[in-house]
Amino acid sequence: MRVDVVSIFPEYLAPLELSLIGKARQDGLLDLHVHDLRAFTTDRHRTVDDTPYGGGAGMVMKAEPWAQALSSIAEKRPEGPGKPVLIVPSPAGERFTQALAYELAEEKHLAFACGRYEGIDERVIEWAHEHFTVRPVSLGDYVLNGGEVAVLAMVEAIGRLLPGVVGNPESLVEESHSDGLLEYPVYTKPSVWREREVPPVLLSGNHGKIAQWRRHEQFRRTAERRPDLLEAFDAGKLPRADRTALQDLGYVVVNGRLQPRPARPEEQQD
Ligand code: 6GU
Numbered sequence: 001m002r003v004d005v006v007s008i009f010p011e012y013l014a015p016l017e018l019s020l021i022g023k024a025r026q027d028g029l030l031d032l033h034v035h036d037l038r039a040f041t042t043d044r045h046r047t048v049d050d051t052p053y054g055g056g057a058g059m060v061m062k063a064e065p066w067a068q069a070l071s072s073i074a075e076k077r078p079e080g081p082g083k084p085v086l087i088v089p090s091p092a093g094e095r096f097t098q099a100l101a102y103e104l105a106e107e108k109h110l111a112f113a114c115g116r117y118e119g120i121d122e123r124v125i126e127w128a129h130e131h132f133t134v135r136p137v138s139l140g141d142y143v144l145n146g147g148e149v150a151v152l153a154m155v156e157a158i159g160r161l162l163p164g165v166v167g168n169p170e171s172l173v174e175e176s177h178s179d180g181l182l183e184y185p186v187y188t189k190p191s192v193w194r195e196r197e198v199p200p201v202l203l204s205g206n207h208g209k210i211a212q213w214r215r216h217e218q219f220r221r222t223a224e225r226r227p228d229l230l231e232a233f234d235a236g237k238l239p240r241a242d243r244t245a246l247q248d249l250g251y252v253v254v255n256g257r258l259q260p261r262p263a264r265p266e267e268q269q270d
Helices: 010-017 019-026 063-074 098-104 122-128 148-159 207-225 227-232 240-248
Strands: 002-007 031-036 085-095 109-113 133-138 251-254 257-260
Touching: 002 010, 002 063, 002 148, 010 019, 010 031, 010 148, 019 031, 019 148, 031 063, 063 109, 063 122, 085 098, 085 148, 098 148, 109 148, 122 133, 133 148, 207 227, 207 240, 227 257, 240 251
Parallel strands: 002 031, 002 109, 085 109, 085 133
Antiparallel strands: 251 257
């Protein structure tokens, strides 16, 4: 996969030289290029921003340096059908999820346009549709100062899904969000640490019981921390053991969806 990132702070992307993603680049699995937006300016001051039409606080990124930068990237598109995907990190974008990471990991060419200040002149985003499939993407409902930190997160989430990047692909199957649930808790030696024991089932050697306990813990954690995920969970054809675990946690399956079980008469308040 080829990835191009444009930023006025190219040094911000230095962590992509480290660890798993750095190794993937060395191994030729990820062809990553970081570009300085100011290299595409033509004035003496290398200006990338200006005041907003209509007034208001802050500055807006000028269209022309972005058009020059994105044109040069579009020309580097690897052989093959389809446009490259241009991801525009923005708190006003669609949510970045594990499902979107899997979808983007299938692409041959991704580009990221890191905005700063109040954003990029909207006409660039419109124009970019001629060369790219454009996707404004948000990490979540909070505001960062620019797209760089979001790009670090997205490139890591996407890059680790590329074939050969994660040593043991099994570890991608058992992690949080891979099946719409949070991951179960994990433990290692010693079996007693500061008077705290590892859950005994994990020492039992009974692999069926262990799998069942882990599944129950996934449901318990998800119900406690992310009830929104449980309500979106496809409970259409769950094994009996899963339905029992969910009943214990106060959920019932209605039309293939999980719903909090209505309180039993003896549990009713007032
Ligand atoms: Cl992707 N960009 C910026 N600037 N802020 C964000 C974000 C992205 N996601 C959440 N907040």
